[in-house]
Each structure stands twice: as C-alpha cells, then as structure tokens.
Amino acid sequence: MDELAARFEKERPRLRAVAYRMLGSAVEADDAVQDAWLRLSRSDASTIDNLGGWLTTVVARECLHVLRSRRNRREDPVDLVVVPDGSLDPEQEALLADSVGLAMLIVLDQLGPAERLAFVLHDMFQLSFDEIAAIVGRTPAAARQLASRARRRIGGVGLPAPDLARQRAVVHAFYAAARDGDFSALVQVLDPDVVLQTSFADQPPVVVRGASAVAAQARAPRGGQLRPVLVNGSVGALITRDGRPYSVMAFTVAGSRIVRIDVFVDPQRFTSIFPTA
Incomplete structure (x- = not known):
C-alpha cells in the first residue's frame, strides 16, 4: 500500500490540475482527486496497466458527474485565487500553478459538461479523442465535435500571459x-x-x-x-x-x-x- 500511495502522490499534481480546470473550484478538485485515491485503494492495482491514464479517467468521470449535478442546484460564486502581488511564498505559488485565468474560468463555466470535459482534456492535457469518447460515452468523432464547439465558444480567451x-x-x-x-x-x-x-x-x-x-x-x-x-x-x-x-x-x-x-x-x-x- 505504501508503494501504491507513493505512485499516487506522483500523479496528484496533474490530477488536481485536470480537476481544477474541469470544475473551476479548488475544493471540488481536491474532493475529486481524493475520490480517485479511495477508488484506487479499493482496487487491484496489479490489473491496471496505465496508472496515470486510469486515474485521469476516474477523476474526469467524477468531474463530469459534478458538472452535470450543478444544473440542479444554485451556482456557487466563481472560485477566485487571490494573493498579494509581490514575493510569493511556496503555498501561494502552488495556488497559482493551477490557475487558468479568470476570463478562461468564466467562459469554461458557460460550456456544457461534455464540451468542457472534451476541451480541457484534449486542448489542455492532450488526451486523444478515443480516450475522451470512452469517458463521455460518445464516439471519437462526437468527442472531437464537442471540443470543436467548445473552442469556438471560447474564442480568443486564453490562459494568463506569463509575463x-x-x-x-x-x-x-x-x-x-x-x-x-x-x-x-x-x-x-x-x-x-x-x-x-x-x-x-x-x-x-x-x-x-x-x-x-x-x-x-x-x-x-x-x-x-x-x-x-x-x-x-x-x-x-x-x-x-x-x-x-x-x-x-x-x-x-x-x-x-x-x-x-x-x-x-x-x-x-x-x-x-x-x-x-
């Protein structure tokens, strides 16, 4: 179990980045990643050929469930990561590492759950449409179309300028x-x-x-x-x-x-x- 936990911790930063971009909420992202660990700890890891891919799929499906459930409840305020502009301590740097830019976050919130998942996983994390199709229950061609529609709606909005x-x-x-x-x-x-x-x-x-x-x-x-x-x-x-x-x-x-x-x-x-x- 210790070895499995160590392997999971190596994957945690990427999984959290995926979940945060999917959900736009640090708290919900952490919950999705923790759910993935619970699923993994109860599974037979020896049967998992690609641990990173398996975990990404679990996190993405949990995020998709959360996004779909939002339609049935009042939306929470936009998740803001606000820190003083100056010398950042390690914790503040970690917070900003997952930031996607406020404009991007607002536009992502306007996408449908499947569109958001397809865009985030393909355009931000380079997953194939075959992999995305298996998560959303569509054909690869349909998954490609989801990402294309999302890209058109997002338009020129991008990640924050690094400078x-x-x-x-x-x-x-x-x-x-x-x-x-x-x-x-x-x-x-x-x-x-x-x-x-x-x-x-x-x-x-x-x-x-x-x-x-x-x-x-x-x-x-x-x-x-x-x-x-x-x-x-x-x-x-x-x-x-x-x-x-x-x-x-x-x-x-x-x-x-x-x-x-x-x-x-x-x-x-x-x-x-x-x-x-």
Missing part, C-alpha cells in the same frame, strides 16, 4: 489614465472589444462592452485604495474602503491592451480572504 511585468505595465497605464481622467489614453490601453463585467454577491452581473463605454466607466475608486494582487494568475487589485476589503478587480491582458476587466463586489467574502487589509 506579469508586461501585464503590470499595461494595468498601471490604465490606472494612470483613469486617475488623470484622460479618456483618450484609456481608450488606447483598452481593446476595442473590451468587456467590463461587475458581479455582485446577490445581484445579476452588469456587463459593459467596447473601449469607449468602458473608458467612460473608469475612474479611481472614491474613498478607496488599491492594493496590488494576483487574481487567478493575472494582475488585479483589492479595493479597500475605510481600511476594509470591498471588491476585487481582475484584468485580462493580451499584447499591450486590456481585453477584459472583471470586478467582484463582495465585502464579506473578501474580508475572509484579507482580514487585515
């Missing part, structure tokens, strides 16, 4: 233009099709599209202060009011422009993350 320095430079230019009320500078740093989505704890999100419309909305927070943070691996800010966390902004940068801004207004939630902000 945080470039992200910071673009976002700082946005801050400066907003602070100075420089409308032209704001439009220049925003993608023409930029999306600004503001989500509230108990209300539907408000969406603004287009550089001019978003620039008109941009301004420094009244009575608030910005604290640099990383949100799901991308540059963002914690906004505090009277020293208390109020909201979080997350920027998605492509090239030299901002393509998406997500704002989450939920003081109670962010106070639990940053109790001493």
Whole structure:
C-alpha cells in the first residue's frame, strides 16, 4: 500500500490540475482527486496497466458527474485565487500553478459538461479523442465535435500571459489614465472589444462592452485604495474602503491592451480572504 500511495502522490499534481480546470473550484478538485485515491485503494492495482491514464479517467468521470449535478442546484460564486502581488511564498505559488485565468474560468463555466470535459482534456492535457469518447460515452468523432464547439465558444480567451511585468505595465497605464481622467489614453490601453463585467454577491452581473463605454466607466475608486494582487494568475487589485476589503478587480491582458476587466463586489467574502487589509 505504501508503494501504491507513493505512485499516487506522483500523479496528484496533474490530477488536481485536470480537476481544477474541469470544475473551476479548488475544493471540488481536491474532493475529486481524493475520490480517485479511495477508488484506487479499493482496487487491484496489479490489473491496471496505465496508472496515470486510469486515474485521469476516474477523476474526469467524477468531474463530469459534478458538472452535470450543478444544473440542479444554485451556482456557487466563481472560485477566485487571490494573493498579494509581490514575493510569493511556496503555498501561494502552488495556488497559482493551477490557475487558468479568470476570463478562461468564466467562459469554461458557460460550456456544457461534455464540451468542457472534451476541451480541457484534449486542448489542455492532450488526451486523444478515443480516450475522451470512452469517458463521455460518445464516439471519437462526437468527442472531437464537442471540443470543436467548445473552442469556438471560447474564442480568443486564453490562459494568463506569463509575463506579469508586461501585464503590470499595461494595468498601471490604465490606472494612470483613469486617475488623470484622460479618456483618450484609456481608450488606447483598452481593446476595442473590451468587456467590463461587475458581479455582485446577490445581484445579476452588469456587463459593459467596447473601449469607449468602458473608458467612460473608469475612474479611481472614491474613498478607496488599491492594493496590488494576483487574481487567478493575472494582475488585479483589492479595493479597500475605510481600511476594509470591498471588491476585487481582475484584468485580462493580451499584447499591450486590456481585453477584459472583471470586478467582484463582495465585502464579506473578501474580508475572509484579507482580514487585515
């Protein structure tokens, strides 16, 4: 059993990455991986030719079950990984390692369960469509079509740009233009099709599209202060009011422009993350 546990631990980081991208929830991802271990510990491992493939299949099927069950219950808030933007400790680095970018996470949540599974397993983890077909109960051709549909819906949204320095430079230019009320500078740093989505704890999100419309909305927070943070691996800010966390902004940068801004207004939630902000 000790040898089997050691082999499983070698697979755990990849399994967790698969589950997190499938579910968008760190807690649910850990549960899916733990379920895989329980299944493995009760199985005859000597009959498993490819342990990594077997575990991936078990985790993927559990994730598919979770995604399908979500249709019958109220959705939880988007899972945010928020850490101070600066020197990261090992635990924070581990959290960011599984991050897929907030924009990607939001778009993935809009896919159907089978589409999401096919896209994640094929495009992010290079599983074959034969393997995916066995998990979703479709033909390989149908699995390929699921991934293709997901790819079209996702469009140009990608994983966070790895160059945080470039992200910071673009976002700082946005801050400066907003602070100075420089409308032209704001439009220049925003993608023409930029999306600004503001989500509230108990209300539907408000969406603004287009550089001019978003620039008109941009301004420094009244009575608030910005604290640099990383949100799901991308540059963002914690906004505090009277020293208390109020909201979080997350920027998605492509090239030299901002393509998406997500704002989450939920003081109670962010106070639990940053109790001493």
